[in-house]
Amino acid sequence: MTYDLALENGTVCTENGLFPANVYVEGEEIRVISSIKEKLPAKESIDCSGLFLLPGFIDPHVHLGLALGRYTSADNFESGSSLALSGGVTTLIDFLDPISDLAQLEAAKRDRMTAAKDSRVDYSFHVTLAGNPSFSAEEIARSSIAAKMPSIKVFTTYSSSGRRSNDGMIYSLLSLSRKLGFVLMAHSENDEIIREREKEFSRPTYRDISSLRPTISELSEVAMLSLISLEEEGQLYIVHVSSGKTVEALSSLGLDWRRFTKLETCPQYLLLNNDPLKTDQGYLNTYCPPPRTDQERALLQSALRKGEISSIGTDHCPFLNREKWENRDDYPTIPNGTGSLGISFATINTILDGDLKRVSSLLSTNPARIFGLFPKRGVLAPGSIANIAIVDRDVQSTVSRSRYTRSDHSLFEGIKLRGSVETVIHRGKLAFKNGDILLPKASGRFIERENIYWEKGTCK
Numbered sequence: 001m002t003y004d005l006a007l008e009n010g011t012v013c014t015e016n017g018l019f020p021a022n023v024y025v026e027g028e029e030i031r032v033i034s035s036i037k038e039k040l041p042a043k044e045s046i047d048c049s050g051l052f053l054l055p056g057f058i059d060p061h062v063h064l065g066l067a068l069g070r071y072t073s074a075d076n077f078e079s080g081s082s083l084a085l086s087g088g089v090t091t092l093i094d095f096l097d098p099i100s101d102l103a104q105l106e107a108a109k110r111d112r113m114t115a116a117k118d119s120r121v122d123y124s125f126h127v128t129l130a131g132n133p134s135f136s137a138e139e140i141a142r143s144s145i146a147a148k149m150p151s152i153k154v155f156t157t158y159s160s161s162g163r164r165s166n167d168g169m170i171y172s173l174l175s176l177s178r179k180l181g182f183v184l185m186a187h188s189e190n191d192e193i194i195r196e197r198e199k200e201f202s203r204p205t206y207r208d209i210s211s212l213r214p215t216i217s218e219l220s221e222v223a224m225l226s227l228i229s230l231e232e233e234g235q236l237y238i239v240h241v242s243s244g245k246t247v248e249a250l251s252s253l254g255l256d257w258r259r260f261t262k263l264e265t266c267p268q269y270l271l272l273n274n275d276p277l278k279t280d281q282g283y284l285n286t287y288c289p290p291p292r293t294d295q296e297r298a299l300l301q302s303a304l305r306k307g308e309i310s311s312i313g314t315d316h317c318p319f320l321n322r323e324k325w326e327n328r329d330d331y332p333t334i335p336n337g338t339g340s341l342g343i344s345f346a347t348i349n350t351i352l353d354g355d356l357k358r359v360s361s362l363l364s365t366n367p368a369r370i371f372g373l374f375p376k377r378g379v380l381a382p383g384s385i386a387n388i389a390i391v392d393r394d395v396q397s398t399v400s401r402s403r404y405t406r407s408d409h410s411l412f413e414g415i416k417l418r419g420s421v422e423t424v425i426h427r428g429k430l431a432f433k434n435g436d437i438l439l440p441k442a443s444g445r446f447i448e449r450e451n452i453y454w455e456k457g458t459c460k
């Protein structure tokens with residue numbers, strides 16, 4: 001038998017460890033993982049000497065082509081999926097627009113499916129709730145599962161734009177999540193603390209965002225939701241944890257919370273602090289939750305090293321310099337968001353000092369398990385989809401704005417990181433090599449996800 005693709009002489013990374021091996025692909029799937037000495041015939045072969053093979057990364061939190069008031073985020077699915085591939089990401093999960101009525105679900109999905117048709121990589125969506133919905137928790141849960149999107153996002157803040165879900169709805173969803181088989185995702189900031197803080201500012205600018213949305217607003221909300229999830233044995237995923245203090249507070253609850261609550265953080269909270277907000281360029285550092293102090297950033301890095309973070313998303317949602325600049329003196333009108341798609345691997349590999357077993361858990365295996373993509377994705381094994389990131393673990397690099405983004409700046413410019421993505425395979429096809437994207441647009445497909453039960457996999 002002749003295989004379609006051979007990846008030879010590299011080191012394969014699984015949850016159980018790293019070992020030298022050859023990987024043989026037929027069609028879209030991995031068929032054989034053999035010892036280095038055992039070479040099999042293949043139509044095309046790539047020498048991976050000195051490199052490591054990781055399961056293709058999954059970014060469970062992106063906003064591509066997101067319309068936010070007058071502006072639309074700079075990267076659409078075409079540029080965003082190129083950026084993804086350049087960083088080893090072979091699966092993206094974006095969000096439907098918020099809905100408040102069951103009848104809106106189909107249209108919300110159709111809109112995003114249209115937006116995603118140019119994606120080079122496979123994609124799925126989370127259902128997003130608006131405030132004061134007409135449906136019950138059970139109705140929206142069953143509908144989301146039936147629509148093959150068993151993950152539902154709520155906001156605990158943004159009451160001013162009608163997106164805040166009330167605690168009763170959140171409690172009901174958490175109580176149902178494990179029974180029905182879905183994940184509740186929460187943007188967790190305490191709305192009332194934020195509204196109280198707003199009273200102190202007559203016209204807040206970007207310089208005020210750290211005190212407008214203080215750490216306690218995140219910490220108190222995350223603690224409350226985690227306690228509900230613990231009590232109800234829920235499946236809760238906290239998006240974009242911004243401060244190490246939040247993780248520290250959860251740790252004081254004891255270890256059991258981790259069975260019922262998974263934490264996500266993003267490269268911007270691990271690498272950047274709020275010092276730039278004091279400068280004239282600080283209007284670019286506007287994203288939500290806001291950047292924190294350097295001490296909180298360092299604490300977050302140490303929480304990651306200790307294994308208290310389960311997953312890395314980017315919350316990729318960049319806006320152009322001009323779009324932020326023209327609103328710099330009026331914080332409520334600044335389009336919030338920044339771009340970090342493409343740098344997750346080097347960021348996490350640097351913080352974890354090249355521990356690829358844990359890097360691949362955070363960037364691939366855990367998000368695959370958490371969001372119902374495992375074991376087709378999130379692992380390199382015979383029978384899994386041939387999504388593979390081939391990386392150099394040790395090369396040093398300096399971040400610059402990617403040639404693939406449509407954004408005109410990067411907040412990470414000049415940061416030195418360790419590790420780079422050399423070659424990427426997407427569903428058995430060579431998708432990225434030597435800095436070039438080789439996969440045409442519209443190569444990606446919608447991934448239908450089935451019910452999710454965390455106890456069936458040992459999510460970390």
Ligand SMILES: [Zn+2]
Pocket residue numbers: 061063315
């Ligand atoms: Zn987001």
